[in-house]
Amino acid sequence: MSAPLHEAVKQLSWLLGTWESETAKGFFPTIKPFEYKETLEFTHVGQPLLNFSFSSFTPDNVPKHRDSGFLRVNIGTNHVAFVSAQNVGIVEIEEGDVNGTELQLESNGILHSSFASLPHTTKIARAFKLIDESTLEQTVSMATTTTPELKPHLSVRYKKV
Template structure:
């Protein structure tokens, strides 16, 4: 299926990526996980996104899903649904091209009535060589913008 021309700047995301991650936050104990990302071309001007993570023992951890749009060549919009009661609207810029580019996104969050409160997030996806490196920070539960997650993923 042809990729919609809007998605040319992020064509090198399409596929399934897997690798190790590490998490931290001032209010919790550090932890490790395995992450899998898929970006799927459905022939429309967006990619379908699914993320799943597992503990070192193989138990399911966080997962999230969404849609990634590129409305103009250096602009990226990423709508993400969280199972923890947040919906995340991430917007930002694409710098670089081909298989060597970075998405820098900052998000507005809607929290459900019972969710742990997340004020704002920053996401960085670095596509380089044969990897995607993901970094995630958040202002949440009363803490200022602080690093929560890092992972490095390779195509499966």
């Protein structure tokens, strides 16, 4: 039996479900552009937060980047925190606001394992936008220890499955 959706996260209900990438592209000044596939899932258990998981794969289905975490709501507001642990040895917190069917986030804390690959990520800005009931877009910008200004990094268009 599924729990009722917590009142605080009703403003994020447009994210709920499983989303598969229709297009997914990565780029950054220091790397060769690439394409990939990604599955994104947002679920809930009745708390004032959503659970999420991202699973990325190469075009020929080799597992790559994974993250999971929580999208917490500051109850009574449209302010949210995106709390993520990643398989590459990064833990991050991004905060921002949900406005209608758009969510804008920016990191306020990023930690790396002692053996995480260099260069280290120093800042992330992320946006989700619902295009229509079955289409979601996500963009991610990033700064690193060698590229200190935020630069576009990922662009994904998902279809709901």
